[in-house]
Amino acid sequence: MIYDVIIVGGSYAGLSAGLQLARARRTVLVIDAGQRRNRFAATSHGFLGQDGQAPDVIANAGRSQLMAYPTVSWVQDSVIQADAHAGGLRLRTQSNGEFSALRVILATGVVDELPAIDGLAQRWGKRVFHCPYCHGYELDQGRIGVLATSALAMHHALMLPDWGTTTLFTNGVFTPDAEQQAQLERRGVRVEPTRVSRISGEHADLELVDGRVIQMDGIFTQSRTRISPLAEQLGCERIDGPSGPYLLTGETRQTSVTGVFACGDLSLAAGSVALAVGEGVRAGVGAHVSLING
Incomplete structure (x- = not known):
């Protein structure tokens, strides 16, 4: 047939x-x-x-x-x-x-193909997302991390303050220039330049290479x-x-x-x-x- x-x-x-x-x-x-x-x-x-x-x-x-x-x-x-x-x-x-x-x-x-960070894959679709319109509201204006995989993370970082308190983890991928930094400040986005070593915890805690742990309710990445x-x-x-x-x-x-x-x-x-x-x-x-x- x-x-x-x-x-x-x-x-x-x-x-x-x-x-x-x-x-x-x-x-x-x-x-x-x-x-x-x-x-x-x-x-x-x-x-x-x-x-x-x-x-x-x-x-x-x-x-x-x-x-x-x-x-x-x-x-x-x-x-x-x-x-x-x-x-x-x-x-x-x-x-x-x-x-x-x-x-x-x-x-x-x-x-x-997900970023190669320990703890990320098992949280994909549960606490780590790619679409703010699909999953941002359910974070209930909580603590939101943006995990950069390229300079395109700026797009997420500038959007997500409408859904919660936002931190951009540049993760050694890029450094915002003066204009980008000004945009982030206007949107109330905090920038964390230290690299992320793994994601852990009940929700989505980012462990940094300097030993600090920053607690998040959800993470967005590309x-x-x-x-x-x-x-x-x-x-x-x-x-x-x-x-x-x-x-x-x-x-x-x-x-x-x-x-x-x-x-x-x-x-x-x-x-x-x-x-x-x-x-x-x-x-x-x-x-x-x-x-x-x-």
Whole structure:
């Protein structure tokens, strides 16, 4: 069977894209490896109508709604190879063989590569975050640390005083210049230049190399992001963003390769369930219109 569209990735963006196509009565196959980016967080915030829900609850409800449409199929697997052939696009999975489609939507998300600081990884999504809009409010105007991985930490540091008392830990990565220092002072941000050796405690205490321990209620930092090798296999053009690469897409969310679309964190340098759902709509509609136009 040749599907109209194969969607690689069954998280929020992929589900949203599939819903548009299912409602157009197109044959859709979702191939999902089951590794959502926000799987470490207990709750999801900022998505109208779903604020405070567990990520699993949102995703499972979306899957149930999508699978109610008779033209949709689902395979739990990882795609390991993608290429174009005379009839369209072909995907090879780890355990279920090959599948072909006229169009492909890449909704694989990204992989976070976290700062190599002892104690950080086990607190990711619980006390260490990347998105103030997603998790800042729940810190209840408490003590917030910004752990720099680059000069881009200035962006977090200037935002976060709206959510709590903020300290920027420059961690030897950069030194704010005079203008940046003035901006931080205007926002009431304290700057701590001493390097961080580890994160410990019940919440998120930063142990410094000079022996001091500074207690925090939460920490914000930037990961480096890594994208799926499928995009490179298909020849999709990418953009090198400040935190890692993402795919170049047009208004319809088609990539630089005809017939290949992308949505969610893979094509948008921001991590948000609400944005992923909206981008999935655009990719699903874009793929459908391309099928109509041949």
